[in-house]
Amino acid sequence: MASRPAHFDVLIIGAGPAGIAAACCASESGARVGLLDNNPQIGGQIWRGESQHPSHIEAREWLQKFASAKIEFLASTEVIDHLEPGRLVVQSVGMQSGDDVRELTYRNLILCTGARELFLPFPGWTLPNVMGAGGLQALVKSGLPIADKKVIVAGTGPLLLAVAAHLREHGAEVRLIAEQAPRHRLARFALSLAFERAKLAQAFAIRRQLSSVPYKTSCWPIRATGEGKLETVFLRTGAHTWQESCDYLACGFHLVPNTELAALIGCELRGGFVQVDDSQRTSIAGVFAAGELTGIGGVEASIGEGQIAGYAATDRSGSTASLLPQKQRLDHFASLLKRTFALRDELRSLPDSETLVCRCEDVKFARIRNHSSWRDSKLHTRCGMGPCQGRICGAATEFLLGWRADSVRPPVFAAPVQVLAIAGSSQSQPDLVSHEEFR
Secondary structure (H helix, E strand, O other), X not given: OOOOOEEEEEXXXXXXXXXXXXXXXXXXXXXXXXXXXXXXXXXXXOOOOOOOOOOOHHHHHHHHHHHHOOEEEEOOEEEEEEEEOOEEEEEEOOOOOOOOEEEEEEEEEEEOOOEEEOOOOOOXXXXXXXXXXXXXXXXXHOOOOOOOOEEEEEEEOOHHHHHHHHHHHOOOEEEEEEEOOOHHHHHHHHHHHHHOHHHHHHHHHHHHHOOOOOEEEOEXXXXXXXXXXXXXXXXXXXXXXXXXXXXXXEEEEOEEEOOXXXXXXXXXXXXXXEOOOXXXXXXXOOEEEOHHHOOXXXXXXXXXXXXXXXXXXXXXXXXXXXXXXXXXXXXXXXHHHHHHOOOOHHHHHOOOOOOEEEXXXXXXXXXXXXXXXXXXXXXXXXXXXXXXXXXXXXHHHHHHHOOOOOOOOOOOOOOOHHHHHHHHHHOOOOOOXXXXXXX
């Protein structure tokens, strides 16, 4: 029925910048290294498409390192359960049966599961063509035609500028960048970049590229309307509200770390992030974490943490000494980002009674706002019990109502019943898990 599980000295979950750096550094020791991702190519959201047409120098360098290293890449594969220390059950993305379920075992595990966008519900946010800022950027990278389309980019953080610049490069008419942070916070942030010359140069280059695009601070969308798809966005700045016609609204109100697998394994979380030491070790022996999972600090920070984790997981902590000063500097920058772009209290009043909060189960805000907790709301309204398992509405209600998820249970991702049966039986029959040889 099944072969023995594939075993790795170091298994890395997530093939974004942090995962690629971790895999490359771990492979230098001669260890058997596996890198798993639910996308067909490496790169993650940040370097999506770079493996085929590299356009960034940093991405090109790391992709070349990866290509020359001895690393086994498990493409289009996702973890659905952590059976016990050293044992994971994975499935192929998009599978319809239990015919492609495997067990992987490891000596050390590095979690580089990245982050997803935070969506804040407001009237009309479920209309077609209202989407995440990074989501629209990813679609354009994948071939979505955006030329001559009118786009509004809204939310908070440096990602808005990067997305707007990318969309404009592909011919979009970016009508407005709406940043919810106030101008005085942004001014302090700009002054702090005086000591970050590379970041300052990058910021100036992007801003020059967008010089003709209006950039409004203390501004955010309050409603979207349209017949069948987005046509108009209503925005607010101070006491003033107005409307803009557009084809796409790209919203990004921060990033939410993908901590589900880390929580399932038992890693300590604090402030929504996985806690690690200077060697990227979590509270669980043999488990490391790197990248946005430990704090939102940008690509440079993710790469640095990935390198440290890769070396530490192969017992070469001495190789991390030169990386620690940079890590401390980037940790400071991450703290600065968090303070600058903290969400304002007014955004908690975005949804009205009829606004859908849980899109999977069609749960409106009026049905959940009087409940006492995330668990109470789930039990009475099914909020968070749909296919996304609370990944969207859970983060939204945490901001809107102060709720926190009580627990994480398998499967980490949606899986057919056959898969769950196989995973369950594997706990008592450890050798009988996979339905095919590991490739």
